[in-house]
Amino acid sequence: MKDIQLRTLFRETEKYADQEIVVHGWVRTNRGSNKFGFIELNDGTFFKSVQVVYEAEFIDNFEEIAKVPVAAALKVKGDFVLTPNAKQPFEIKAKEVVVEADSASDYPLQKKRHSMEFLREIAHLRPRSNTFSAVFRIRSLVSYAIHKFFQENDFVYVHTPIVTGSDCEGAGEMFRITTLDMDNPPRMENDSIDYSQDFFGKETSLTVSGQLEAETFALAFRNVYTFGPTFRAENSNTARHASEFWMIEPEVAFADLSDNMDLAEAMIKYIIQYVLEHAPEEMEFFNKFMDKGLLDRLTALVNAEFARVTYTEAVELLKKSGKKFEYPVEWGIDLQTEHERYLTEEIYKKPVFVTDYPKEIKAFYMRLNDDNKTVAACDLLVPGVGEIIGGSQREERYDVLKARMDELGLDEKDYWWYMDLRRYGGVKHAGYGLGLERIIMYLTGMGNIRDVLPFPRTPKTAEF
């Protein structure tokens, strides 16, 4: 007899009413008297568990089952009964219960509140808890919603390389990759290390962004996106930074900054709607236990028209606000989280794109505006979090790009292929980066990036 997964039971309940069924699952709780007992059984396919009622009268191994510990795996055959007047919508009246796998008595995930820190130490078991079951199902759904959004719009998914031979991405500190003998690396005559003998014949690192490579594909396919891991070797221990995280970087040819913001807005709304539709139980849980205003905030966002304001106007608004900030606001500063949150939460009370930042605080590849002072950048700020997306129109003009690189001391030769894009049909194009973990934190109300990554990598931490 083929077993039925709990997701099916919860989604197509009526279909199985009063039928004999078989389910598998792990014990979440087991309580009872000497005549009957109740097991909350969960098979991982659904956020909620099914209640199994077992009675000494109907099963042969009542004694054994009454002692089954939390985390043990069972196979249960029984009658599926709707219970419209009870707390749970249905239960299974067991006729046969088989222990498929026992569990040791020192199982660390007992039915009590554990600290987030403790749960990180058992990252191999925490997805079995309610909170992390919800977090990681939503991580999966968000990822899929992103693919679905871009694929439905005929974007080409491109796998930009993880190993990079250029340290010219300029987005942060990088990790070296090597197969040289660390203890005694080969050296050249002048005693410096001979990287020509390294695996790739030169120094290589882990990528910090796929954008430059994505641009090559955008100028072939028009609409492309990346979705892959990126790395920062920064020794910063904050709740918002990890050394390994996933990023999505769409890039579109024949598009300007305004098209870029339209795309980002449509994507964010699509993701949120998808998750609200496909994980109502999980979202309800987060709204109840993590962040009481979550569902209201997300629904408001889906229905809002995102605001747009230039950096220069935003600085004026912040100065006029009369609000005392820890970091004073002046034209030219990089906006801090306190400024970003004030803009989106207090001034606009909805998501806002800030555009046209001073060129000095932005990357070399962003398109110079006619004022010669600002670049066509756009950051999306959302209530409760601050910056969630950073993007720009790219500098497509060879001479302007070259001049900016000269100013910054970047060598054109290191970027020969990137410069080529400006020589051969280099039309206007634009793109942005979305940190996957940022949007998951936003959607779940989880406060620490370590709790939305399956096995987080941070300074001094690479367990599992």
Next chain:
Amino acid sequence: MKDIQLRTLFRETEKYADQEIVVHGWVRTNRGSNKFGFIELNDGTFFKSVQVVYEAEFIDNFEEIAKVPVAAALKVKGDFVLTPNAKQPFEIKAKEVVVEADSASDYPLQKKRHSMEFLREIAHLRPRSNTFSAVFRIRSLVSYAIHKFFQENDFVYVHTPIVTGSDCEGAGEMFRITTLDMDNPPRMENDSIDYSQDFFGKETSLTVSGQLEAETFALAFRNVYTFGPTFRAENSNTARHASEFWMIEPEVAFADLSDNMDLAEAMIKYIIQYVLEHAPEEMEFFNKFMDKGLLDRLTALVNAEFARVTYTEAVELLKKSGKKFEYPVEWGIDLQTEHERYLTEEIYKKPVFVTDYPKEIKAFYMRLNDDNKTVAACDLLVPGVGEIIGGSQREERYDVLKARMDELGLDEKDYWWYMDLRRYGGVKHAGYGLGLERIIMYLTGMGNIRDVLPFPRTPKTAEF
């Protein structure tokens, strides 16, 4: 006036008949007389180009346009005219042509046959060619089909870590990740390198497989899959091996080897059908120019019931075949590509799962069969390629796993979290790995893995 993408024109042709439209794109060819000319324009959204007819009589800048080189980007406004009697289904009669971006005369991708080796050297431009436009669109569609298949079956997508602190995956040579000063690393009193000062506080490498971590999630969610980059630091220069490639690793709890094969078969068929449906022009191209039997072979595969044979039976069949192999066949050997291809192409003439391999030639985590000699492994062989999937039921019995690890000299302590899975509700489970590049090569007929990776990484090669 909003422009229309070529994909839309080709898919919804009738809708635009006799209308004035605007398109953007890059020039593929430009030929003409002194009165009129023809431009093949492609915007990257579709495999085929649109023909633009421009006449001195109707556009102001005829002289300029007549000289526009290959790869330049244009904006064209004109009338969209169906041409049912011509080679191409429609054309645009230009009224206004604007050069959006010029192209230098040394553009290396001219309308002639280039060698694959040359095209690898211009990996930033090759997606603009027919072959690579088709390859990388199919790569995108295959990736999406995989997500779609698993998500429609309610699998949870899990991002297993890229940085790994354990070198216990045992699937191959690994790359070291470090931020230590290679020239002068910190040392301990005994002069060995002090990795406690490295970024993660210990030695770390790039992952070779996410399977062990995926098992932790399968024992929480029941049905999970990974999809991410994996790495091999092997110095092998073959057409089938890359140092960085993408892998998909589903893992299912309450599943045995037979369930595993059912899943793999359903997935392969789903992927192929999805690509045949969504990229008919590209598949037609490959069938015509790369591999004449391609479409027939793929259609046959979708309709075939995959065969299943044990390793022991397969060895007998190969020995009885009378065929002279380069590597002689004996029970106990690892099957070579020549053996695999003979089995699937000559004996079965369709895909075949070979199961239950000698434990000595398979990984430590595969479930020991009752014969104590073989393990519950399954490799899927397909005509034209050989092995495309490798999988197994996992050893869920603590004592049996421990004994096997002892035999192989693996230390249980290094695998504490993996062993925990066997202590707390460790039911039977199974999974497999699919190399993304393998299935793309199979689908396109491309013969070298370097030509299905956007920016391939191989020994001595990490350009771009």
